[in-house]
Amino acid sequence: MKGIHIQRIESVIVDLPTIRPHHLSMAVMRNQAMVIVRLFCSDGIEGIGEATTIGGLSYGDESPEGMKLTLDTYIAPLLQGKSALSINALMALLESHIKGNNFVKSAIETALLDAQGKRLGVSVATLLGGALTHTLPVLWTLASGDTQKDIEEAHALLKEGRHNTFKLKIGRHEWKTDVRHVSAIKRAVGPDVKVTVDVNQAWTESVAKQGIAMLQEDGIDLIEQPIIKTNFDGLARLTQYFKVPIMADEAAGTVSDAFKLAKIGGGSVFALKISKAGGLTNIQKQAAIAQAAGISLYGGTMLEGTVGTVASAQVFSTLPLGWGTELFGPLLLTEDIVKNRLTYQNGVMEIPQGPGLGIELDMNQLEKFKRK
Numbered sequence: 458m459k460g461i462h463i464q465r466i467e468s469v470i471v472d473l474p475t476i477r478p479h480h481l482s483m484a485v486m487r488n489q490a491m492v493i494v495r496l497f498c499s500d501g502i503e504g505i506g507e508a509t510t511i512g513g514l515s516y517g518d519e520s521p522e523g524m525k526l527t528l529d530t531y532i533a534p535l536l537q538g539k540s541a542l543s544i545n546a547l548m549a550l551l552e553s554h555i556k557g558n559n560f561v562k563s564a565i566e567t568a569l570l571d572a573q574g575k576r577l578g579v580s581v582a583t584l585l586g587g588a589l590t591h592t593l594p595v596l597w598t599l600a601s602g603d604t605q606k607d608i609e610e611a612h613a614l615l616k617e618g619r620h621n622t623f624k625l626k627i628g629r630h631e632w633k634t635d636v637r638h639v640s641a642i643k644r645a646v647g648p649d650v651k652v653t654v655d656v657n658q659a660w661t662e663s664v665a666k667q668g669i670a671m672l673q674e675d676g677i678d679l680i681e682q683p684i685i686k687t688n689f690d691g692l693a694r695l696t697q698y699f700k701v702p703i704m705a706d707e708a709a710g711t712v713s714d715a716f717k718l719a720k721i722g723g724g725s726v727f728a729l730k731i732s733k734a735g736g737l738t739n740i741q742k743q744a745a746i747a748q749a750a751g752i753s754l755y756g757g758t759m760l761e762g763t764v765g766t767v768a769s770a771q772v773f774s775t776l777p778l779g780w781g782t783e784l785f786g787p788l789l790l791t792e793d794i795v796k797n798r799l800t801y802q803n804g805v806m807e808i809p810q811g812p813g814l815g816i817e818l819d820m821n822q823l824e825k826f827k828r829k
């Protein structure tokens with residue numbers, strides 16, 4: 458095992474079509490652009506990772522084109538020739554030379570863990586201490602932009618049995634219009650189906666007080682990131698004021714964000730995302746902080762394709778998630794770049810069980826959808 462080093466790192470931008478436009482408060486997604494990282498080691502093992510954003514630069518400060526540039530220009534030369542075996546040492550090296558850029562760091566750590574898992578014949582979850590489960594609950598986000606279409610989509614999915622919990626994306630319209638949209642969907646699916654709402658930071662604190670009061674009255678189960686991510690104190694006030702749980706998503710970005718929020722009770726649930734946190738091991742650190750503070754865990758997504766989704770699932774499977782996951786990214790895509798697409802049924806996804814991530818790239822599909 459000694460002397461195994463990183464030979465080269467390649468990155469490609471892949472553009473995949475989506476089943477329908479996906480309406481969020483900050484963007485309408487009509488296809489998904491993802492950066493796929495391929496890390497080649499001297500023992501012939503290849504690790505893969507993914508860095509994906511939502512709507513170019515509308516979610517965060519990394520874009521697909523910028524991430525590819527960071528990977529090719531700064532990260533690949535830094536890691537080439539280094540031992541592939543100590544992932545902690547490589548991530549510390551990255552941290553000391555490259556500030557921020559958490560989405561890219563997450564893709565690199567994923568690729569390193571995938572390679573190490575394949576090398577040792579164990580899953581990434583095993584490398585991270587072991588899985589508690591081989592399946593994860595997955596909700597579906599209704600975000601067609603139209604109330605009636607969303608209701609039809611929900612009924613079809615309930616009938617099919619693929620999902621039993623729905624998340625609604627709001628914040629694009631005047632708040633009362635949005636609340637009416639949520640109420641109509643909640644009434645249509647009935648009291649036994651969980652409905653959560655993601656405002657994606659769109660409300661001011663005073664609007665949030667009015668909006669959440671009405672959503673709570675309607676029986677909504679969870680309110681995600683109602684106000685701007687920098688207003689930690691506001692999130693703490695809302696968490697204390699309402700019975701309905703408040704989830705920190707954008708606010709709970711990094712490990713230190715999680716610590717600051719936990720300290721003041723900013724949120725009763727944290728949405729964990731490998732991209733925001735800068736990798737899988739940072740998710741375990743955030744989770745430890747949350748658990749110590751009595752804050753529940755939720756497995757979030759950056760609407761990654763299968764590679765990023767499986768990386769998330771591997772680490773989420775090692776944690777006691779009180780609120781399940783939203784790892785439905787691959788279901789939003791009509792095409793995929795892996796050989797075996799994931800299985801979703803009865804409200805859960807099955808986590809691949811092979812070594813590393815347990816998935817393999819389909820080179821024909823990668824070539825077909827690669828940005829030229």
Ligand SMILES: [Mg+2]
Pocket residue numbers: 655657681682706707728
């Ligand atoms: Mg969110």
